[in-house]
Amino acid sequence: MTLILTASELHTLADMPRTIKAVESAFADISAGLAHQPAPASLSLPPSGGRFIPMSALSAADGLASVKLLADIPANSDRGLPTQRSTIVLVSRSTGETLAILDGRIPTRVRTAAASAVASKVLARSDSSVLGLVGAGALAVAHVHAMLAVLPIKTVVVWSRTAETTDAFQRQVADLELTVVVAASAQDVVESADVLCTLTPASEPVVFGKWFKPGLHVNAVGARPRPEDREIDSAGMVRSRVFVDSLPTATTKSGDLMIPVSEGVMSVGDVRGELGDVITGKVLGRTSRDDITLFNSVGIGVLDLAIGRILYDSAVEQSMGLELDLSR
Incomplete structure (x- = not known):
């Protein structure tokens, strides 16, 4: 049956x-x-x-x-x-x-947020307390619940292009013991976050590496599964220790990775490894508090x-x- x-x-x-x-x-x-x-x-x-x-x-x-x-x-x-x-x-x-x-x-929504939580658990600083969200839809709400399960998050800083979306987001997380700050820009989110999740269906960068501060962990989640679409600019990828869920999948459908590769500013070999290899100890994740780590979440079966x-x-x-x- x-x-x-x-x-x-x-x-x-x-x-x-x-x-x-x-x-x-x-x-x-x-x-x-x-x-x-x-x-x-x-x-x-x-x-x-x-x-x-x-x-x-x-x-x-x-x-x-x-x-x-x-x-x-x-x-x-x-x-x-x-x-x-x-x-x-x-x-x-x-x-x-x-x-x-x-x-x-x-x-898809729940397992995507769970993957970001696992990546944050093994790559972010363990005392990370400020969660930044670029994008405020249903996936952002799922990410809040997921991050609360793995990190001592106290404050959520969120930005969206529309006030209606951030208003709805605030209503959906109102029962959680959190301080929610609606930021004026994506830059404000990035610069205040310990852990950043990018959750927009962007085709062009909305987050830039020049905004990254030492110690930041990024979950790049939202870009469509196309090698020409991305949320993070090339400088952000180059500045980070980059990890992926699956390297064959990332090289097939991640613009966040393949656009800087096509530009010649990084290579596929610059990817530090797959997240599973960090979990099993085959690959080293974060090496210091000042490392900038980035999980390129492309989604796998x-x-x-x-x-x-x-x-x-x-x-x-x-x-x-x-x-x-x-x-x-």
């Missing part, structure tokens, strides 16, 4: 602490050879600007294979539709049975698989979702 899970059902099942733990284990499994994470394809046909990206993964620990089909369609904004949509398919590694089909919106395992198991335990026999 195959379990169908909708976005509203997944919202009630999502658990940030469990997801952070599962995401950290998934990164470590890649490093240890216990999970297979191939580089994704990127499918497009002219003249459409849309891209379709199948993100596959295989995990021994979770006993699953998975594929998320991500549709990235910028033109949807003019139609009043989400510019990114996705669906996750979970398959038994032992039998090949399709166990579940999940709407991808909630799992193993993380969709990891949160899919949690959501599927929780749904089965709580008898949620619609069961169908797809073989009939």
Whole structure:
């Protein structure tokens, strides 16, 4: 039987602490050879600007294979539709049975924030107390909850292009014991932060390396999965000790990395390593309090698989979702 899970059902099942733990284990499994994470394809046909990206993964620990089909369609904004949509398919590694089909919106948001939390846990200064957010949408709210699970965050400094977005953000985090400061500019956010998360669908840089202060940790999260789009300028990448979730994936779809490489100001070899190798001790992360570290978060299928395992198991335990026999 195959379990169908909708976005509203997944919202009630999502658990940030469990997801952070599962995401950290998934990164470590890649490093240890216990999970297979191939580089994704990127499918497009002219003249459409849309891209379709199948993100596959295989995990021994979770006993699953998975594929998320991500549709990235910028033109949807003019139609009043989400510019990114996705669906996750979970398959038994032992039998090949399709166990579940999940709407991808909630799992992607939660596992993305969890990945930033894991990166911050292992790369940021342990006493980091000021979280900076460039972007204030739903992903920013998820990042606040994720960071509170791993660091002693006391203050959140946030900026968005619209006051409506920052007002909504403040309402959604009002029940947390935090001081929230709405900044006048992205520069103000960067210059005040111990940990910075960039969460915008930018195609051109919104954050510049000249703003980075010693000791900063950056999670570069928001840019679309395209080698020509980025949030961080080349100077920011060059100034930082750069880590990625998956090097083959980053070189396929990260403009934050590949644009400075194309400019000749850095090389792929300047990437210090994958986050899983930091977790397992194969690669050194932060070397001093003054290091500027940067996690280039491009998104990988193993993380969709990891949160899919949690959501599927929780749904089965709580008898949620619609069961169908797809073989009939």
